[in-house]
Every structure is written in C-alpha cells, then in structure tokens.
Amino acid sequence: MKLKNIYQPLFALLLLLSASFMGCKKDFPVDEDGLLITARAECFVSNFELLGADFITVRAKPVVIDTTAQTVNVEVLFGTDLKNVYPQFSLASDCKLDPKITGKTDLSDLSNPKVYTVVSGNRLVRKPYTVIIKYQ
Amino acid sequence: MRTPSFKHLVLVFFTAAIFLAGCQKEEYKIPDPVSDLTNDALKRSLGPNIVSQTIEFAYAMALPKEKGKLVLAEVEASIAGATGTFLQNNSFTTGGAGQDVPVLVGEPSVNKDNRTSVTFNVDTNAATLRYFYVIPEAARGKTVSFTFSATASNGSKVTYKLGPYNISKMDIKRLIAVSNNNNAYISIEDMAVYNATSAVAVAGKIDLVYLFRTTPSAFLHGLVSPAADPIYLPGVTLPAGVNRSSKVRREFGVQDRNLANLQFGIYVDDRDFQEIQLANSPNYAIGLRAEASTWVETADGKYRAYIYVNAVSTASGGSAVISILRYAL
Numbered sequence: 011m012k013l014k015n016i017y018q019p020l021f022a023l024l025l026l027l028s029a030s031f032m033g034c035k036k037d038f039p040v041d042e043d044g045l046l047i048t049a050r051a052e053c054f055v056s057n058f059e060l061l062g063a064d065f066i067t068v069r070a071k072p073v074v075i076d077t078t079a080q081t082v083n084v085e086v087l088f089g090t091d092l093k094n095v096y097p098q099f100s101l102a103s104d105c106k107l108d109p110k111i112t113g114k115t116d117l118s119d120l121s122n123p124k125v126y127t128v129v130s131g132n133r134l135v136r137k138p139y140t141v142i143i144k145y146q
Numbered sequence: 147m148r149t150p151s152f153k154h155l156v157l158v159f160f161t162a163a164i165f166l167a168g169c170q171k172e173e174y175k176i177p178d179p180v181s182d183l184t185n186d187a188l189k190r191s192l193g194p195n196i197v198s199q200t201i202e203f204a205y206a207m208a209l210p211k212e213k214g215k216l217v218l219a220e221v222e223a224s225i226a227g228a229t230g231t232f233l234q235n236n237s238f239t240t241g242g243a244g245q246d247v248p249v250l251v252g253e254p255s256v257n258k259d260n261r262t263s264v265t266f267n268v269d270t271n272a273a274t275l276r277y278f279y280v281i282p283e284a285a286r287g288k289t290v291s292f293t294f295s296a297t298a299s300n301g302s303k304v305t306y307k308l309g310p311y312n313i314s315k316m317d318i319k320r321l322i323a324v325s326n327n328n329n330a331y332i333s334i335e336d337m338a339v340y341n342a343t344s345a346v347a348v349a350g351k352i353d354l355v356y357l358f359r360t361t362p363s364a365f366l367h368g369l370v371s372p373a374a375d376p377i378y379l380p381g382v383t384l385p386a387g388v389n390r391s392s393k394v395r396r397e398f399g400v401q402d403r404n405l406a407n408l409q410f411g412i413y414v415d416d417r418d419f420q421e422i423q424l425a426n427s428p429n430y431a432i433g434l435r436a437e438a439s440t441w442v443e444t445a446d447g448k449y450r451a452y453i454y455v456n457a458v459s460t461a462s463g464g465s466a467v468i469s470i471l472r473y474a475l
Contacts, residue, residue: 064395066398088363089365089368089378089430091427146362
C-alpha cells in the first residue's frame with residue numbers, strides 16, 4: 011500500500027475522535043441567574059455590613075448574627091439615614107441572596123424588618139434571615 | 147533528494163537580500179532650523195474655570211537672531227477678562243534648584259478692551275510669557291477662546307489659538323468661619339453665615355444650622371436644616387422665621403481641590419451638580435470632621451451646593467471653617 015493512500019482514512023478517524031471528545035464534555039447545571047448549582051447544602055449568613063450613602067459604616071457595634079433564629083441584629087449610629095444604606099451580606103460558599111441587593115436600599119421601616127432569604131449552593135435549602143436594626 | 151539548482155539558490159539569495167534591505171536603518175537628519183517667527187501656547191491651570199478665578203497660560207515665541215527681535219506679544223480673549231487680567235512681562239529661566247527665575251523682558255502689560263499686550267523693551271529673540279485671565283462675570287456659563295499673537299521687528303506676525311474653554315456656572319466662597327451658638331446660620335443663596343440676630347432679617351434664606359454636640363458621640367460637628375427633626379437640633383432656639391428644609395448628603399470621598407487649599411487632586415465641576423440625586427436625602431448631616439463635605443440642595447430647588455469642611459475645633463464650644471461651591475439650577 012502506498013503511503014499516500016492511508017492519509018484519507020487517518021484524517022477521517024481523527025475527525026471522528028475529536029467529535030466524540032466534544033460530546034463527552036460535562037454539562038454543568040446553572041440556575042436562572044447563570045450561577046453554578048453545586049452539591050453544597052450549607053445555608054447561612056456569615057457576616058453583615060451596613061454602609062451609609064457616604065460608603066462609611068453606620069454600625070455602632072459589631073453585628074450579631076443568630077443562625078438558629080435566623081436574624082441579623084445591627085445597632086446603627088445616631089442620625090443614620092436608613093433610607094439610603096448599602097447592606098452587604100457574606101454568605102456560606104455557593105449561596106445566593108433573594109431578593110438581590112442592587113444598590114441603595116431603604117431599611118428605614120424599623121417596625122417591619124426586611125427579610126432576605128439565603129439560598130444554598132444546591133438551591134434546595136432556603137433560609138429567611140430578618141435584618142433587625144435599632145438606633146444607638 | 148535532488149540537489150537545488152543554481153537558479154533556485156539565486157532566487158533565495160535575492161529574496162533574502164530584499165528583506166535585509168527593508169530593515170536598513172534610516173540616517174538621522176538634522177531638522178530644518180526655524181527660519182522665521184514661530185509660536186506655541188499651552189494652558190497651565192487645571193480644573194473647572196470658575197468666575198473670579200484665574201486661568202493661566204504660557205505663550206512662547208521665537209525667531210532666528212539674524213531675523214530681528216521680538217517687539218510685541220498680545221492676547222485677545224473672546225470675552226474681556228476681569229480686573230487683574232495680565233500678560234506677565236517676564237520670561238523665565240530655571241534656577242539651580244528647579245525654581246522659576248524671572249527675567250524682565252518688557253513693559254508691564256496693557257489691557258485694552260479684550261486685548262492684553264506686552265511691548266518688549268529688551269533685545270530678545272525668544273521669550274515665554276505667562277498670561278493670567280481672570281474670569282469675568284460676563285463669561286459665566288459661556289465659552290471663552292484666546293488668540294495669542296507675536297510681532298517681530300522684521301514685521302512678521304504669528305498667531306496661536308487656544309480654546310474654546312467652558313466657563314463654569316459655579317460660585318466659590320472660601321474659608322467661612324462658623325461657630326456653635328454664634329455664627330451658625332448658613333445661607334447658600336448669600337454664601338454667608340449669620341448669627342441669631344442677623345439671621346432674622348434673612349430668615350427665608352437660611353438653609354443650614356451649624357452645631358457641635360459631644361453627646362451622642364456620633365454627633366460632633368453637624369450641618370442641620372432648620373426644619374429637621376428637633377433631635378438633630380438639641381438646645382437650639384431657631385430665630386423667628388428660620389424654617390427651611392434642605393436636602394443634605396454627607397460625603398467623605400470627595401475633597402475639592404479649589405476649596406481644600408490645593409491639597410487634593412479632585413475637582414467638583416458643574417456636571418456633578420447637574421447629575422447628583424439628592425431628592426431622597428435627609429435634611430441633616432452630622433458626624434462631620436475636617437476634610438469631610440456635604441452636598442446640599444436648597445428647599446426652593448434654586449441651588450445645589452458642595453460644602454467642604456476645611457477645619458474643625460472643639461475649643462470654646464465648637465467651631466469650623468467651611469468653603470462653599472454653589473451651582474444655580
């Protein structure tokens with residue numbers, strides 16, 4: 011057999027192989043936000059910060075996070091304008107927050123504390139956390 | 147394998163030669179010397195152009211020695227500069243320590259209408275003069291252009307145009323001393339501060355009250371609207387008729403260079419006032435300290451202002467030094 015004649019079948023084989031490799035790529039599941047859904051079931055708030063309109067913290071004391079009662083207790087400085095604050099949550103790995111925080115938030119209604127739900131990495135566990143604010 | 151023919155070898159050789167020839171470095175040529183009067187100008191000052199402030203330019207002109215000497219330098223502004231506008235009759239050299247050393251080259255500048263000129267009185271063929279244009283009230287919110295020109299003894303004349311430059315609508319007032327329970331009533335419209343007695347006469351123009359309190363600890367120096375919740379005006383008896391409610395937002399990240407005595411590299415400009423949203427802001431700002439600032443919108447919506455705190459003191463009941471940039475809406 012001439013060397014030239016084996017090129018064609020070899021090329022076809024190579025194409026076939028590469029096509030089959032492409033088909034083997036794993037399909038990672040993503041949620042409606044395009045975020046990766048993982049196997050993690052941990053679901054809690056690990057830290058919380060509250061910044062004023064001037065991007066300076068308005069906390070008067072360290073935040074108290076109760077993961078059993080699912081509350082975030084913040085004491086803010088006298089005179090804090092709670093209509094214009096930026097809440098910042100730190101969550102367990104792969105978790106996300108619902109509703110999302112998109113910018114300046116109004117937390118001034120102290121009698122109706124705002125509730126944020128933490129959703130776990132596997133998107134199966136949902137824990138609502140209440141942000142309880144009081145003035146210094 | 148076949149041995150390459152002579153023809154092939156020649157072809158390869160020529161191709162290589164062409165490539166190599168393309169890489170040859172060009173010889174440096176001394177540029178043509180300037181053969182006649184030439185000029186150049188640049189703007190030296192930065193930031194927004196605010197009425198009553200100065201815009202500084204440097205205007206350079208030169209001609210070959212054998213062609214003559216400089217006779218006249220002139221600047222024409224599209225809007226005549228305010229009192230204090232001048233073209234410096236010095237040229238400068240750089241001293242050993244890098245400082246500017248002035249060299250007198252002409253008569254003091256003369257302003258006529260919107261022209262400012264210096265007549266040279268020394269035999270020089272090169273000079274760089276600085277031009278200081280004091281922005282007049284007439285230019286507020288408009289644009290100003292400048293035409294620099296130089297005339298030589300051989301009759302040749304050159305011109306250089308700069309601009310147009312936007313002139314800000316802002317007003318500036320620096321270093322206003324305010325004190326707790328005394329000169330505490332601030333009017334944005336007047337860009338001035340009043341005490342309890344004098345504030346009565348301008349009660350409708352008082353936008354903010356300065357106060358200092360040590361308790362609660364977060365209070366300290368504050369700028370509070372007269373109509374704010376009384377908990378932000380502890381122990382304050384407002385003069386009759388002082389009752390306006392301004393929108394106030396405290397700011398820590400912005401220190402305007404014009405107000406902060408040239409300390410920071412940030413300028414507040416017209417656009418900041420046009421775009422800032424204060425509708426949802428409170429009517430007080432407390433916890434102020436030196437180098438903090440506030441954005442203010444007056445109750446009647448006529449003005450927006452930026453108030454910079456230059457200095458604060460807790461001595462004798464509390465006082466502060468503030469500076470104001472004001473923008474009429």
